[in-house]
Amino acid sequence: MSVNSDTTTAREPNGETSHAEPPGGRKLVAKLAVVVVGLTAAVTLMLCAFGLPSAAGGPHHAPLGVTGPESAVAAVQKQLSGDDWEVTAYDDPRALTRAIENRDAVGGLALGEDGVTVYTASAGGQLIGNAVGGLGTALAEQRHVSATVHDVVPFPEDDPRGTGLASAALPMVLGGMLPAIALLQLFPGHANLRTRLTGVVAFALAGGAAVTAVLQFGIGTLDGDYWVTSLGLGLGMAALAIPLLGLESLLGYAGFGAGSVVMMFLGNPLSGLTTGPYWLPDGWSTLGRLLPPGASGSLLRANAFYDGTGAGGPALVLGVWAVAGLALVLAADRRRGRKTAAAPAA
Known part of the structure; x- marks a missing residue:
């Protein structure tokens, strides 16, 4: 009876035996080292992204x-x-x-x-x-x-500290990422580009209405026109999800992953949703307001508490992101059309 082993035995010239390294052992060790280093870098980056803005927080101009x-x-x-x-x-x-x-x-x-x-x-x-x-x-x-x-401009009596607004930061980001992930899994391939785009727009409208309803009628955090606020939130979700779809359509999952990292590690902590734009250092605050999470938070604050005052800037930023994402999707669709037309000739 023989027993299989991951190690191999070799006989030396002097008659002694030595155990050789298992096949692929070094590759496994190198792969494990890459994973450990990568995860460590990711955790460090996450700490810097979320911790440094808070540590440097305070009034800035x-x-x-x-x-x-x-x-x-x-x-x-x-x-x-x-x-x-x-x-x-x-x-x-x-x-x-x-x-x-x-x-x-x-x-x-x-x-x-x-x-x-x-x-x-x-x-x-x-x-x-x-x-x-x-x-x-x-x-x-x-x-x-x-x-x-x-x-002068307080939170509603049901939520005087604005805790609901603080808790909405992460759902607003995930509200743009999760539908893109789900639609990419359920409708894969370039043939479903337009289906995924339609699904994202539909989800943005439904998600904005649902999140606004919870914050305004459930928690009592928001105090503004419900439909205007919900449309603003929907625009924010679409402005995040459509570019992610476009990046995946052109560059594959590498493009989707890069876009998700930027939105999660930069857009979320620099959004200023809970602190306001003047609490972050000037450069970080400007960058945060130019990314979809920050622009969406600014639009939400303007519609919910200031009767739309100051809503034009963030709405424009979100519109630019949505149009840019749509351009990426259309470019990917056109590239697919050229490949389809060239297939019969080949």
């Missing part, structure tokens, strides 16, 4: 309004002359609150002889609102007066 006596306003402008705040003087508290509602300022300070009134906009960014509140309290202590905080 955040527009702050100030009103009051000229001497007091000038003193505050001099005190806040760094890179954290961009201070603008307003004639009176009414003009200041109107600037906050129009998104020209993230908050403001009304300086009076008997106290300081702090105007915040928590729905515009909880962290930046807290920073404005802390700034006003510190200034009131310096002047030995009291501070009163007034939230």
Whole structure:
């Protein structure tokens, strides 16, 4: 009876035997090493992508309004002359609150002889609102007066801290990736390009309506026109999914994987959905708002809390991404048509 073994035995000239390395052993070790190194790099990249923006978070050139006596306003402008705040003087508290509602300022300070009134906009960014509140309290202590905080653009009463908005960041990204993955598996091949594109658009409309319904009627986070908000979310999902379909159609799964990594590791942590755009460093904030997750979050905030003020920019960004993805899909479809026409001649 013989027993199979993964090792082979060779006989030396002196009669002794030696065990040779199993076939393919070195390749297996090298392959395992590549997997371990790759996974380690992926985890490190994920930590950097999600951790560094938070570690470097804080006000970065955040527009702050100030009103009051000229001497007091000038003193505050001099005190806040760094890179954290961009201070603008307003004639009176009414003009200041109107600037906050129009998104020209993230908050403001009304300086009076008997106290300081702090105007915040928590729905515009909880962290930046807290920073404005802390700034006003510190200034009131310096002047030995009291501070009163007034939230100009608050979250709805059902979700005063905006926890639902924070929890929507990852579903918004996955809402663009998962339908692309499912449609690629269910309708593979270039012959189904248009079917996949139709499916993505249909899912974006249904997904935007469903997510908006949960956030607005279930959790109570959103406070705006339901249909406008849902269409905005649907546009955000389509702007993420259609380019992924186009990349896969032209470059295969390598293109899809590269696009997914960019959206997950850059688009998601730099979206500023929970913090607002002025909490991230300038370059990261700009990049985040040019990617679909960040533009979708900005559009959601504009439609849900500011009656559409500031919605034009992010809607344009999302439209460009959707059209670019459609162009990739059409290019792949045309390439398939040329190959099909050339097949009979061959």
